[in-house]
Amino acid sequence: xxxxxxxxxxxxxxxxxxxxxxxxxxxxxxxxxxxxxxxxxxxxxxxxxxxxxxxxxxxxxxxxxxxxxxxxxxxxxxxxxxxxxxxxxxxxxxxxxxxxxxxxxxxxxxxxxxxxxxxxxxxxxxxxxxxxxxxxxxxxxxxxxxxxxxxxxxxxxxxxxxxxxxxxxxxxxxxxxxxxxxxxxxxxxxxxxxxxxxxxxxxxxxxxxxxxxxxxxxxxxxxxxxxxxxxxxxxxxxx
Amino acid sequence: xxxxxxxxxxxxxxxxxxxxxxxxxxxxxxxxxxxxxxxxxxxxxxxxxxxxxxxxxxxxxxxxxxxxxxxxxxxxxxxxxxxxxxxxxxxxxxxxxxxxxxxxxxxxxxxxxxxxxxxxxxxxxxxxxxxxxxxxxxxxxxxxxxxxxxxxxxxxxxxxxxxxxxxxxxxxxxxxxxxxxxxxxxxxxxxxxxxxxxxxxxxxxxxxxxxxxxxxxxxxxxxxxxxxxxxxxxxxxxxxxxxxxxxxxxxxxxxxxxxxxxxxxxxxxxxxxxxxxxxxxxxxxxxxxxxxxxxxxxxxxxxxxxxxxxxxxxxxxxxxx
Numbered sequence: 001x002x003x004x005x006x007x008x009x010x011x012x013x014x015x016x017x018x019x020x021x022x023x024x025x026x027x028x029x030x031x032x033x034x035x036x037x038x039x040x041x042x043x044x045x046x047x048x049x050x051x052x053x054x055x056x057x058x059x060x061x062x063x064x065x066x067x068x069x070x071x072x073x074x075x076x077x078x079x080x081x082x083x084x085x086x087x088x089x090x091x092x093x094x095x096x097x098x099x100x101x102x103x104x105x106x107x108x109x110x111x112x113x114x115x116x117x118x119x120x121x122x123x124x125x126x127x128x129x130x131x132x133x134x135x136x137x138x139x140x141x142x143x144x145x146x147x148x149x150x151x152x153x154x155x156x157x158x159x160x161x162x163x164x165x166x167x168x169x170x171x172x173x174x175x176x177x178x179x180x181x182x183x184x185x186x187x188x189x190x191x192x193x194x195x196x197x198x199x200x201x202x203x204x205x206x207x208x209x210x211x212x213x214x215x216x217x218x219x220x221x222x223x224x225x226x227x228x229x230x231x232x233x234x235x236x237x238x239x
Numbered sequence: 240x241x242x243x244x245x246x247x248x249x250x251x252x253x254x255x256x257x258x259x260x261x262x263x264x265x266x267x268x269x270x271x272x273x274x275x276x277x278x279x280x281x282x283x284x285x286x287x288x289x290x291x292x293x294x295x296x297x298x299x300x301x302x303x304x305x306x307x308x309x310x311x312x313x314x315x316x317x318x319x320x321x322x323x324x325x326x327x328x329x330x331x332x333x334x335x336x337x338x339x340x341x342x343x344x345x346x347x348x349x350x351x352x353x354x355x356x357x358x359x360x361x362x363x364x365x366x367x368x369x370x371x372x373x374x375x376x377x378x379x380x381x382x383x384x385x386x387x388x389x390x391x392x393x394x395x396x397x398x399x400x401x402x403x404x405x406x407x408x409x410x411x412x413x414x415x416x417x418x419x420x421x422x423x424x425x426x427x428x429x430x431x432x433x434x435x436x437x438x439x440x441x442x443x444x445x446x447x448x449x450x451x452x453x454x455x456x457x458x459x460x461x462x463x464x465x466x467x468x469x470x471x472x473x474x475x476x477x478x479x480x481x482x483x484x485x486x487x488x489x490x491x492x493x494x495x496x497x498x499x500x501x502x503x504x505x506x507x508x509x510x511x512x513x514x515x516x517x518x519x520x521x522x523x524x525x526x527x528x529x530x531x532x533x534x535x536x537x538x539x540x541x542x543x544x545x546x547x548x549x550x551x552x553x554x555x556x557x558x559x560x
Binding site: 082083093 | 433
C-alpha cells in the first residue's frame, strides 16, 4: 500500500535541546495509527512538527509526492492535514457555528460550508442544540466535539489528534474514541492518534509506535503491542 | 426597539447641532466636531487593538502622515477629493511597510515598535524643516491650506465641518461593523484568541493581521486629513506619544472590540472634559488628567472588559484567569 504521509529521520530542537532525535514513521491511506509514550516523550512535538507549527532541523515530511516540511501551519492545514490540538483550543468568543465556519476558512462556497455544518450536526447532535452559544460556555466534552467538528470541516485526508481524551470524564472518553473510530470507518480519514490512554488507543488502532525521549523504540500492529510485556508494564499498568 | 433608538439618536445628531449653531453655541459645535475626529481615530484603532488584539502605542503617527500629506498637497492647490485618497493610500502603505516585519513579533514587541515609530514620525515632522516647516507647523507664512469644496459648496464654518466629519464617521463605523461580521472579522477574533489554533485552521495569520493593521492605519490618516482641512493648521506637537496613549485609554475604558465602546470612550475622555471646561472653569483642566487616572484605575479594577463590554472579550478574559 502506498504511504500517504512519510516522516523520515526528523530532528527537532527547542533551542539546543533535542525533542525528536531522528523519528521515522509513515501513515497509510485509511488506517488509524496510535502514538503512545510518556509525558515529555515528544508526542506533541511530533504532531506540531507535521502541522508546521515547529520547524525541523533534519529529515523530511512527505505528503503524497510532496515534501511539506517547513511549510507554514496554515498551508499544511490547507493541504488537508489537520490537527485537533491538545486542550481543544476552540475559540471561546465565537459561537459554535462560527467555530465550525472557521474550520472551513479556506473554503469560499457558502453552500458547501452550510452542508458541512449540517453533516456535523448529524455526527454531533449536541452541537445543533448549542449552535448559537459561544464556545467558551460549552462543557469540556462539548468543546472536544466542537474541536473535532472544526477539524472535520476542513475536509481532512489526515486527522491528527493530540490527547483528545485529556481532562474528560470516563464516559466522554469512551465517546471520543468511538467518534474517532466512526470518522475513520465512515469517511475513510487517515488518523494519527497521540494519547496518554495507551490501552484505549491501541484498541482502536491498526498499528502503533512507542515514543520514548524523542526516539521511536518500538513499532508493531496494535494487537501485538497490547500483548507485549514491555508495553504492558510501562504503559498499560499491568504486571 | 433598538432600531428606533438608533434612528432617534441619528436624527438628534443631525438636528441638534443645527439648532445649537443658530443659537450661537459655536463652541459646542466645535467640540462635537473634535469628538467626531477622535471617534474616527478610535473606531480605526479599535480594529487593531479590539478586533486583532495588537497593542498599538503609536497610532497618532498615521494621523500625522494623513494630515501632513493632505496639508502639503493642498498648499499646492490640489483639492481635498484628491488629497484625501492620496493620504489614505500613503497612510495605508506606510502602515503596511511597518507591519510587514513587526506583525510577526509577539504583542509586547509590537507595542514597543509602534511606540518608537510614533516618535520617529513626530521627530521627522519636527526636524525636516524643508518639508514640514518644523515646529512652526504648516502652512508657512503666505501659504494656505485649500478649502474643501463639494460642487458649489465650500466648507468653511464648524457646522459644515461637523456634518462632513459626521458623514465620514458613519462611513468608518459601517466599514468597521461590516469587517467585524465578515469572514475576515471572524478570522481576526480567532487570531486574537489563539494564534496557533487559527493557523491550524488554515488562516494565513500574517496576511489577515496585515489587512486589519493597514485598514486601521487608513482610518488614522482619514481623521488627520479631515482635521487639517478643518483647523487649517498642523504642527508636530499635535501628534505626541501622549495622544496615542489617550486613544488607547479611550478604547480600554469604553470597551475593547466594541464600536459603541470606542465611541463612549471618546465621549468620556474628550467630550465631557471639554463640556465641563466652561462649567468648572479653567482650573479644572489642570486636574483633568488626575480624574482620567482615577477613572482608568476604577475601570480596570471593577470592569476590566471596559464599560460597554464585548461578549467575546469577556469570555476570553475568563478563559485566561
